[in-house]
Amino acid sequence: MEKNRRLWLKQIGLGVAGMGLTNFDSLASPLAAEKLTTGFKDEANLIYLRSNENPYGPSPLARKAFVDHATISNRYHWDIETQLIAALAQKHGVQEENIVLGAGSTEILDMVAKLASSNKGNYVIADPSYDYWTVTLDTLGLTKNRVPLTIDKKLNLQAMLEAVNPDTKLVYICNPNNPTGTICEREALVAFVTKIPQNTLVLIDEAYLDFTQQQSLCTMVKDHNNIIIAKTFSKIYGLAGARIGYAIANKTIIEAMANLQSNTNNSVSVVSKLAAIASLKDTAFVSNCYSLNEEVRHYTIKELQKLNCECIASTTNFIYFSLSKYHKDYFKQLENNGIQGGRIYEEEGKWTRITVGTMAEMKQFIKAIQ
Known part of the structure; x- marks a missing residue:
C-alpha cells in the first residue's frame, strides 16, 4: 500500500x-x-x-500543491488569500477590491441570495436552469418567477426582461445554462444587463464559461453597480471537492457580501487556495x-x-x-x-x-x- x-x-x-x-x-x-x-x-x-x-x-500543479503544503494546514496563513485574490484580479482585469472568495460558487450564490432577500419581493430565473441554490431565496421569502426557455432551449432574455418589475430583487443568468448547455450571445447579454434597473441585482453564473471562447462579463462591474459574476474552480480546473469559488462585483456589493461571511475569504482552506493559485498557472x-x-x-x-x-x-x-x-x-x-x-x-x-x-x-x- x-x-x-x-x-x-x-x-x-x-x-x-x-x-x-x-x-x-x-x-x-x-x-x-x-x-x-x-x-x-x-x-x-x-x-x-x-x-x-x-x-x-x-491539474498536476494543483496536486503537487496539495501534497507539498498539507503540513501547513495547522496555520491560518492569511497572506495566501491575498495572493490568490491578486492573481484573480490580474486574470480578470479588475481590482482586488472587486473579489470575494467562497467555498465553491455555492457559497457565493448563497451569499447573493441572502443579500437579495434583505427586502421582500421576487426573483427571475429561467426554467429549467441551475436552481438548487434558490432554496435560500425561497426560504427567505422571495417569490420565484420562472421564465420558460425558447423552443431551442436557450434563455429567453426578452421574456426575462419583461418579467422584471419594481419588486424584482434579483435576476439570475446561468451562462452557459445548466442543464441545457446553451449559451447567450455576449452582445445580447450585455444589452440585457444594461436594461435591468440598477436597484435589481443581476447574478451571472459563469461556472461553465471556461468551456467556451466567450469573454466574461466581469469587466462590466466597473460601470454597473448591480452586476455580480460568480466563478468557480470546480469545473474545468477540477477542484469540485476542494470547494473554491469567487465573486466579482462592484466594491460596494463585495463589501456587502463579505459582511455575510463570518470570516471573510476564509471559508476556503489554505491548501485549496494554494491549489487554486497553482491551477491558474497550469x-x-x-x-x-x-x-x-x-x-x-x-x-x-x-x-x-x-x-x-x-x-x-x-x-x-x-x-x-x-x-x-x-x-x-x-x-x-x-x-x-x-x-x-x-x-x-x-x-x-x-x-x-x-x-x-x-x-x-x-x-x-x-x-x-x-
Missing part, C-alpha cells in the same frame, strides 16, 4: 505537466488501491457522469481539458443521435438530450452498468443531461445504452 502511495505521488509530480493529449486520460482518477483507504470500495468501479465534474482531476492542463472535452462531447452527441436521441448543441462539459424516441429503460441501463447519470429535467420530451467524461467512459456509456 505504501509503495502504491509513493508511486501515485510520483505520478502527479511536475513532470506530468508536459504530457500530451494521448496519455492525458491517466490523470482521470487515483489508483483503485487508494480508493480502498478512503471508504469508496463499493464505488470504485462506478462511472460518474452526473455532476459535471472534470474527469481528469486537478494553462497547459486547462487547454488539454478544453480540447479533450470538445473531442469527447462531439463523439458522444454523434453516438446519441444514432440512438434517436435529439441533442441540444452544447458549449459545456455536459449534453442535454431527449429520451422521447429512446425505447429502452435508460436509467435502468445506466444502473445495470454502474453509471451515475442525470435525471429528467423536463417531462415533455423526457429531457435529461449527461456529463462528458473521458473517451473511455463515454464509450462505455454508449455501449451501456445501445
